[in-house]
Amino acid sequence: MATILVLYHSSHGSVEAMANEIAETLNAQGATVRLRTFVQRQPHDIVVTKQDLIECDGLAFGTPTRFGMMAAQAKTFWETTSDVWLKGQLIDKPACVFSSSSSMHGGNEATLLNLSLPLLHHGMVLMGVPYDVPELLSTESGGTPYGATHVAGLDNSAQLTETEVRICRAVATRLYTVAKKLL
Numbered sequence: 001m002a003t004i005l006v007l008y009h010s011s012h013g014s015v016e017a018m019a020n021e022i023a024e025t026l027n028a029q030g031a032t033v034r035l036r037t038f039v040q041r042q043p044h045d046i047v048v049t050k051q052d053l054i055e056c057d058g059l060a061f062g063t064p065t066r067f068g069m070m071a072a073q074a075k076t077f078w079e080t081t082s083d084v085w086l087k088g089q090l091i092d093k094p095a096c097v098f099s100s101s102s103s104m105h106g107g108n109e110a111t112l113l114n115l116s117l118p119l120l121h122h123g124m125v126l127m128g129v130p131y132d133v134p135e136l137l138s139t140e141s142g143g144t145p146y147g148a149t150h151v152a153g154l155d156n157s158a159q160l161t162e163t164e165v166r167i168c169r170a171v172a173t174r175l176y177t178v179a180k181k182l183l
């Protein structure tokens, strides 16, 4: 059994909905899941510690798209992890990234690449979404080869589509499969 850290920030609930889909898929497959946020926004939030990173066997990391980049709350946390980086404690752990944006072409792919950068610096094994996930070709909203995305609309009212949910489930399944192989 592998421990997967699902680590996210969400202000309006879209990234949280994606994190919950990923966590539920992992739970259903028998993973030990740690669902963590960067800051305490809601009573049920559990704020991440560096120990969560060190102890996980795989990471799913998501934030909203903020001007084509990760949310500041996440960047602030990653900037506290240089001791973990110096010790190489995340090297060879598999990881994937996910994001939500207001608009379809508003920079969510750029954000996924931005989310990937600290993970690559830490030596993690970055995983995208392969094209054997058929929804990648049929989606009319979120879903990219760099990771799962959701298009929330200007008022954040759009729920995850069935296609977006399936892509979240596919990345969670792939992450857990690879994490177990790398144990």
Ligand SMILES: Cc1cc2nc3c(=O)[nH]c(=O)nc-3n(C[C@H](O)[C@H](O)[C@H](O)COP(=O)(O)O)c2cc1C
Residues within 6 Å of the ligand: 009, 010, 011, 012, 013, 014, 015, 016, 063, 064, 065, 066, 067, 068, 069, 100, 101, 102, 103, 104, 105, 106, 107, 108, 152, 156
């Ligand atoms: C400061 C700020 C910057 C944003 N930048 C973008 C952007 O570049 N492109 C975009 O499509 N949406 C942008 N948004 C909208 C969020 O990405 C969008 O509302 C997202 O779905 C929120 O996710 P959440 O519900 O998990 O908070 C921005 C929102 C804020 C507050």
